Amino acid sequence: MAYVKSQGTEIFYVSAPTVVTKIAQVVELPEAGGGPADEIEVTHLDSAMKEFIAGLSDNTPITFPVRFDPALHTALWTLKNSGLVVPIMIAFADGTGTPTAAAGAFSALSTRSNLRGQAFVQNFTWNNPANSVLNSTVTLRPTGLFTFTAKA
Numbered sequence: 001m002a003y004v005k006s007q008g009t010e011i012f013y014v015s016a017p018t019v020v021t022k023i024a025q026v027v028e029l030p031e032a033g034g035g036p037a038d039e040i041e042v043t044h045l046d047s048a049m050k051e052f053i054a055g056l057s058d059n060t061p062i063t064f065p066v067r068f069d070p071a072l073h074t075a076l077w078t079l080k081n082s083g084l085v086v087p088i089m090i091a092f093a094d095g096t097g098t099p100t101a102a103a104g105a106f107s108a109l110s111t112r113s114n115l116r117g118q119a120f121v122q123n124f125t126w127n128n129p130a131n132s133v134l135n136s137t138v139t140l141r142p143t144g145l146f147t148f149t150a151k152a
Helices: 070-082
Strands: 010-016 019-025 037-041 051-056 060-066 086-091 114-126 135-149
Touching: 010 070, 037 060, 060 114, 070 114
Parallel strands: none
Antiparallel strands: 010 019, 010 086, 037 051, 060 135, 086 114, 114 135
């Protein structure tokens, strides 16, 4: 069985029509991807038990810590304050290659598995414990459908 190591996973966003920016110094990515679908009850008088169909899904927010560096994270803070929705990509460590962008969207990346969609920076906080380094917690709020593409 093949495993994909977490070390080397990277998060990117499109910061200009042809510019891809890496979110640097991410410590871990605890959870990303789909959330539960709502359920719609469709029970009727002929039903033996309650019946349901799937409703809309809601992607869970993607929250992760970073080792804060003003040179690397000020643009992300500015993006949070703007409220803009931007393309994001989580590129997994089962290959190599950096994503590119054209016309404000990611181009296809077939050299590593990835999850991509649209999100805005929902939260950006600082944590400054004694005898440590300045850390931040970033939350990206996905909006709309996310697509998973396996490495070719």
